[in-house]
Amino acid sequence: MEKILTIAWKELYTVSTDRVLLLFMLGTPLAISLIIGLAFGSSGGELTIGAISVAVVNLDQGGGEGNLGETVASILLSEPIARSNEATCQLSSESAPAEIRPLSSFLNAKRLDDPELARAGVDDGIYAAAVIIPADFTSKVNPPRDPSLLEQTQLEKTQVEVYGSGATAISVTIVRSIAETVIQPFVTASAAIRGTVQTIFANPLNAIKFMSADESAFAGFACAYNPNLGNISLERQALNDVQARSAFEQILIRFGSAQAVFFSLFTAWTGLQSVYRDRNTWVLQRLLSSPTSRQSILAGKLLGVQWIIVLQILLLLVFLSIIASISNGAFTFLWGNNWLALVMLLLSVSLAVSGVGVFVVGLARTPEQATLLGTMVNMGLALLGGAFGFRLGEFSKLSLIFWAVDGFESLSSGDAAIELNLLVLLVQGLILFSVGSWLFNRRVQV
């Protein structure tokens, strides 16, 4: 075991003293993530994106208190919000706080009636995303006015669909964030109304007045959600950590973690390529003529590369958080607070990544072949997994980058349900590692 650790230490030490390699391993992915974040995340207020093309489909059938889906659609479309008993809630720019950008500057939204048409438009690249409000939106969000039903029913989640294309993953992330921000007040307000109604019905006299009230009295709730009144903005109204994140942070999380995994894939096979150099310089022969087994040399090399990959991804995650902290002017840890899940994900990703590396070097007969094959495999995984800013639909799930990024995003949003991610990464890692180790064993022969 001591020999294995010594060989692993040597691999780690060699990398840590190679400045050019360190720049490639850490500097490049950070630089790319930062540039993309600045370009698309509006950080620092210098760089902004143009309006994102969005299709909005409102299928909401409404309810006793009006059509809240229509209100959401109007907000997304930057249209005046219709009221049942008055003209409209005017979207007066004069009343909007100066620091809040109107939604129209973010979204170029178009109303459609057919959800299939909207999805097809996304697929064809006409729209970056489609927001589809379901038929039962109002009925699910609004509490029933009948106090007996109020006791029986629970507040249900909204089922608004944000349909996106992998080709515009960043735009979809932004649209999703906006949609969640717009919808959230309805959920919050619904809970508040629910509580209010329960309080009212606690007094029988109030209950009689409430039941006899005019329907139009409740439609006025719609204007409460007018973004220009300031209670709907893109800044906060947090339900969870995802909604609390700025677009810049979300890009750092998605794109940064993708870059971290992508670049660690290069580390995996380039690190293992040292076996070719060791053989050419007779270091391998010297090791094999000592009382050190071939298996120990193999295990030491693999362990060393595993350490390097873990450290590389870990450092990149830390550096990304530092960038977010500098951007925010306050400490910002991007990866949630579930440390155990984060460590498990990190180790699973590292295993999967080194599995790819072992497989590539094991399969190739020469360093040149390993370079060619490794580059092709990495690019393929990056293309599928979204490291280039877009995903290829269901095919993305073939890439470990997808599962890694999805896991990091989940942890970042406070969702620790990453069992599937861990399972996929571990299984993939173990299979590739096993097959790759068997193949790589041949490279440790003279």
Next chain:
Amino acid sequence: METMVETKGLRKTFMRKDSTPIHAVKAVSFSIYRGEIFSLLGPNGAGKTTTISMISGLIEPSEGDAFIGGYSIRQQARQAKQLIGVVPQEIALYPELTARQNLWFFGRMYSLRGKELKMRMDEVIEFMDLEERQHDRIDTFSGGMKRRVNIAAGLLNRPQLIYMDEPTAGVDPQNRRRILDTVFRLRDEYQMTVLYTTHLMEEAEELSDRIGIIDHGEIIALGTQAELTERIGAEDRLVIEVKRPSDEQTLLDALRAHPQASKVEYQVDHLKDIDRRGGSAVTPAEEAVLTVYCQNGRKLLAEVLNIIEQQVEISSIEVRQPDLEAVFLNLTGRALRD
């Protein structure tokens, strides 16, 4: 004498892609005695590296076995390897590590640790005179310095048998002398057995207690230099450069008539003239070389010169005694560097 290395019917067969066998080493059996410097000589492709690779446990023999200090390299590889130190021809070191870090790393591969490892490192650093540069990276060293660290790494485990593969390749004369002296010290001061390979005949002649010559995967001769030259019956050679005689045949007949000259060779170099139009013409050179083979060259020299001087002007004279080169040439039909 006590045997340090013994090979018994060592054989290695590789298979080509078309499944036809290549017999790299054919049932080689020989012994190396404890505390001797043994040189293994052979032209490229003779099976020298394969034989040594099997002895040092790098590759598995197809048949037969090798015993290091009594341990079978096949059955007791760990114990056998513990007795071996290897100094490859290449600089088998990590260039990005310092000399001391390299020694630490390779020492760990022999399960050395702590004070014992530090003591061994200090020992070999002092032995190879590396104190001043021990904390410098290998890639900042000269060729000679790298060679010395390369040897130091092979000595860390205090081996009983050290295999040195052309350790003087590419080094300057000063460092070469230092390395050769080191080889003698390893034998004389530390009683190590040295298995040495080289392309330089004069090195093999100077160092070796015994020499093995391998060709086509077989040991074709083995013994001391005197035994080998005696075995082939090698003669002295009188090599005489002369102005080209007008009557070559008369001169050659006169020399061949001498009762002690066993063989006379005559060689004229030809010059190729290339004219301006690209054509060429071959013209004989002005000089020629006569080689007279005999048992006692120095004694015969005066008589031979007398015969030659009567017919042609002599440019230079050299008496060559039988050496390994002649032995090698005689046995293999090739020069060592071929």
